[in-house]
Amino acid sequence: xxxxxxxxxxxxxxxxxxxxxxxxxxxxxxxxxxxxxxxxxxxxxxxxxxxxxxxxxxxxxxxxxxxxxxxxxxxxxxxxxxxxxxxxxxxxxxxxxxxxxxxxxxxxxxxxxxxxxxxxxxxxxxxxxxxxxxxxxxxxxxxxxxxxxxxxxxxxxxxxxxxxxxxxxxxxxxxxxxxxxxxxxxxxxxxxxxxxxxxxxxxxxxxxxxxxxxxxxxxxxxxxxxxxxxxxxxxxxxxxxxxxxxxxxxxxxxxxxxxxxxxxxxxxxxxxxxxxxxxxxxxxxxxxxxxxxxxxxxxxxxxxxxxxxxxxxxxxxxxxxxxxxxxx
Numbered sequence: 548x549x550x551x552x553x554x555x556x557x558x559x560x561x562x563x564x565x566x567x568x569x570x571x572x573x574x575x576x577x578x579x580x581x582x583x584x585x586x587x588x589x590x591x592x593x594x595x596x597x598x599x600x601x602x603x604x605x606x607x608x609x610x611x612x613x614x615x616x617x618x619x620x621x622x623x624x625x626x627x628x629x630x631x632x633x634x635x636x637x638x639x640x641x642x643x644x645x646x647x648x649x650x651x652x653x654x655x656x657x658x659x660x661x662x663x664x665x666x667x668x669x670x671x672x673x674x675x676x677x678x679x680x681x682x683x684x685x686x687x688x689x690x691x692x693x694x695x696x697x698x699x700x701x702x703x704x705x706x707x708x709x710x711x712x713x714x715x716x717x718x719x720x721x722x723x724x725x726x727x728x729x730x731x732x733x734x735x736x737x738x739x740x741x742x743x744x745x746x747x748x749x750x751x752x753x754x755x756x757x758x759x760x761x762x763x764x765x766x767x768x769x770x771x772x773x774x775x776x777x778x779x780x781x782x783x784x785x786x787x788x789x790x791x792x793x794x795x796x797x798x799x800x801x802x803x804x805x806x807x808x809x810x811x812x813x814x815x816x817x818x819x820x821x822x823x824x825x826x827x828x829x830x831x832x833x834x835x836x837x838x839x840x841x842x843x844x845x846x847x848x849x850x851x852x853x854x855x856x857x858x859x860x861x862x863x864x865x866x867x868x869x870x871x872x873x874x875x
């Protein structure tokens with residue numbers, strides 16, 4: 548929340564630190580440093596960059612606390628080694644790559660407000676290479692969000708769950724671990740579910756996980772399932788597209804089955820939480836019809852679609868859970 552002159556200046560200048568961090572990740576600076584102590588010239592040679600520019604970049608990263616400097620040599624800090632070195636199992640380098648992909652969208656915000664939604668990035672989003680890395684990026688993000696989310700969701704005696712638009716499978720894996728008798732199916736684009744299969748094998752969950760690669764609007768979801776879990780997809784689409792998905796969800800759910808939606812829900816006036824109203828602006832930039840919705844809007848869709856017994860839970864400032872049952 549901006550309350551003072553100092554807050555205004557800090558927000559106006561925040562892009563500098565963001566861009567510095569993303570550039571460090573895009574150039575694999577933290578990965579090249581690894582566990583070693585290196586000079587700017589060494590990293591410049593490794594990254595094939597300007598030695599002067601690299602020295603400035605490394606100094607700035609050190610000033611941010613992401614590197615340490617002793618004489619003319621730089622090392623990773625514990626936090627950069629853990630999260631910014633691509634060889635670390637806790638790495639979020641794909642997620643920060645995604646932040647870099649959105650940079651151009653944000654740069655065009657003024658033009659988009661003047662002229663309307665940009666459409667020149669839509670083809671890129673459908674590229675299999677982009678979808679693969681996008682799935683990995685969201686998997687890294689979900690890895691940290693999943694534990695606080697899953698503790699709020701109790702599946703009872705459910706035996707089958709579909710993670711619709713489940714990407715690389717972070718949530719499906721967590722549900723499978725928490726519920727020993729559960730089999731989870733992940734539905735997403737073919738490039739994304741390939742990542743999910745690899746991750747399931749890595750996690751030792753291959754026998755508890757199935758995948759369906761397909762199009763959200765054209766292909767069957769299979770089923771029937773006891774639970775359909777739908778996380779952070781509604782905001783990508785407009786009302787008519789979401790209603791198509793909802794009809795297909797009803798067809799894939801068992802009578803009395805649960806539809807669990809995890810979303811960046813807005814409050815009634817659409818200004819709060821502030822992170823969500825900002826995210827809605829990003830959807831204006833990054834999608835053809837998407838935006839963030841209020842709790843009441845989505846609840847009304849579900850009521851009209853034959854759902855009842857609604858439960859709402861805000862997991863944190865940004866994320867909420869809307870749980871509903873399909874009438875028998």
